[in-house]
Amino acid sequence: MTRPCPGPRAVTSPPSWRAPPGAADCHCHVFGPYGRYPLSPGRSYTPPEASVAAYLDMLDAIGLCRTVMVQPSVYGTDNAATLDAVEQIGRHRARAVVVVDDGADAAELAAMAARGARGVRFNAVSGNGAPLAQLERLAERIAPLGWHVQLYTHPDALPGLEPALRRLPVPLVLDHMGGVKAAAGGVQHPGFRALLRLLEGGRAWVKLSGYRSSAGPPYADVAxxxxxxxxxxxxxxxWGTDWPHPSLHDPAEVPDDGELLDALGAWAPDGAVRRAVLVHNPARLYGFPY
Known part of the structure; x- marks a missing residue:
């Protein structure tokens, strides 16, 4: 039996600062309705339904307008819910990162690209997708589309993966600050040092969705x-919210997305840096208009 997890908060606090026009939440998920989009039997957790409408209410509350729907592990390689969410929101303001295995052919990938997909995710933490053994083969296959590989892995694995990740013919996006916990070494953790080396190589990107690395709000430990x-x-x-914050254990652990944006404001007090993280960088990576 899979472990249930809580849903998102019913009310989102307004952040203390206003995001710039065109700002994007680059990591979120939707779940359900389960009568139309049933969960995969291979999943490791069972979330409650989290609708597009509820997500957009949260996005309005924190003052963002664009979004990147990331395929969650609970759907395996069935990307219907994720791609349909992009259609519902509109491709002028939404993109997707999908999960496929190396059986996906060029026509299937091109059809996903036409629906807003811009990358392929490998999730070595929650599983239920393509194994890392397929990473290099799939990277070769998606390169002609201009897509990227998005990787969520255990931080202890990053140093060993570093040579293969450097060889990828496409950009690499590391989820959740590389998965490194502040309490487990933070900037001194070997996985974090590997993440910095990958960034310094010029091809890697990182998502500043750091609440999973933190002991809790106001997230000063991950600063x-x-x-x-x-x-x-x-x-x-x-930057991404990771709404509706799946695979947590306790409703008290579920973050307030307004507080998450406030944390970004504390990490990046300069307005130009905030615009880069929220507007210009997502536009380049996901193909949003400037």
Whole structure:
């Protein structure tokens, strides 16, 4: 039996600062309705339904307008819910990162690209997708589309993966600050040092969705990590809520997305850096209009 997890907060606090026009939430998910989009039997957790409408209410509350729907592990390689969410929101303001295996052919990938897909995700933490053994083959296959590979892995694995990740013929996006916990070494963790080296190589990007790395709000413990990432690659950092915050254990752990945006404001007090992270960098990575 899979572990249930709580849903998102019913009310989102307004952040203390206003995001610039065109700002994007670069990491979120939707779940359900399960009568139309049933969960995969191979999933590792069971979330409650989290609708597009509820997500857009949250996005309005924090003052963002664009979004990147990321295929969650609970749907395996069935990307219907994710791609339909992009259609519902509109391709002028939404993109997708999908999960496929190396059986996906060129026509299937092209059809997903036409529906707003811009990358392929490998999730070695929650599983239920393509194994990492397929990473290099799939990267070769998606390169002609101009897509990227998005990777969520255990931070202890990053140093060992680093040579293969450097060889990829496409950009690489690391989820959730590389998965490094502030309490487990933070900026000194070997996985974080590998992440910095990948960023310094010029092809890697990172998502500043750091609540999973933190002991909790106001997320000051991850500030040194966030600032190190912003210093290493200010033009290749993007930010995401990770709404509806799946695979947590306790409703008290579910973050307030307004507080998450406030944390970004503390990490990046300069307006130009905020615009880069929220507007210009997502536009380049996902093909949003400037």
């Amino acid at each position: 040194p990590m966030a600032r190190a990432l912003l210093s290493a690659a200010p033009d290749r950092c993007v």
